[in-house]
Amino acid sequence: MTLAVCPGSFDPVTLGHLDIVARARTMFDEVVLAVAHNSAKTYLFDLEHRLALARDAVAGLDVRVEPVPGLLAAFCHDVGANAIVKGLRGGADVDAELAMALMNRHLSDVETVFVPGDGALAHVASSLVKDVARHGGDVADLVPPGVAAALADAFPARPTPGATR
Numbered sequence: 131m132t133l134a135v136c137p138g139s140f141d142p143v144t145l146g147h148l149d150i151v152a153r154a155r156t157m158f159d160e161v162v163l164a165v166a167h168n169s170a171k172t173y174l175f176d177l178e179h180r181l182a183l184a185r186d187a188v189a190g191l192d193v194r195v196e197p198v199p200g201l202l203a204a205f206c207h208d209v210g211a212n213a214i215v216k217g218l219r220g221g222a223d224v225d226a227e228l229a230m231a232l233m234n235r236h237l238s239d240v241e242t243v244f245v246p247g248d249g250a251l252a253h254v255a256s257s258l259v260k261d262v263a264r265h266g267g268d269v270a271d272l273v274p275p276g277v278a279a280a281l282a283d284a285f286p287a288r289p290t291p292g293a294t295r
C-alpha cells in the first residue's frame with residue numbers, strides 16, 4: 131500500500147486543493163489531506179473549522195483528513211507516508227515549494243512529488259478567495275459549497291454606503 135500526504139493550511143480548502151487531492155488519489159492507494167500550521171500565516175478559520183470544512187469537501191473521495199500537530203516531516207514519518215504531494219500553479223509555487231520539499235527530505239527522507247494542477251484553476255488560491263469573499267464577490271465556483279457557506283458567514287453582506295435600504 132502506498133500513502134501520500136497532501137499538506138497545507140487549507141484556510142479554506144478550495145477546488146484547486148481538491149483537484150490535487152484527486153490526482154494524488156489516482157497515483158497512491160491512500161491519501162491523507164493533512165491540515166498543518168504555517169507560522170507565516172494568520173488564519174481566518176481555526177484548526178477545527180479548517181478540518182471540518184476539509185472533511186466535508188472530501189466526502190466520497192476516499193481521502194482521510196488529519197491535523198498535523200507539529201512538523202510535517204514527523205507526521206509523514208508517523209503515518210508511514212511514501213510521499214508528500216503538492217500542486218503547482220506556476221513558477222511562484224516552485225520557488226515557495228522547493229525549499230520546503232528539500233527541508234522535509236532533510237528532516238525525514240520523505241520525497242515530495244509535484245503535480246501540475248488543472249490550468250483552469252491556476253488562479254485559485256485560498257488567500258485570493260478570502261479577499262474576493264471579503265469584498266462581496268462570488269466564490270461559488272472556486273470552493274466547495276460548505277466553504278462558500280462558511281465564507282458567507284465570515285463576511286456577511288454589508289449595506290452599500292449611500293444606499294437607502
Ligand code: PNS
Nearest residue numbers: 137138139166167168200201202230233
Ligand atoms: O498551504 P500552505 O500554508 O502553503 O502550507 C504550508 C504548510 C502548512 C504545509 C507548511 O507550513 C508546513 O509544513 N507546516 C508544518 C510545520 C513544518 O513542518 N514546518 C517546516 C516546513 S518545511
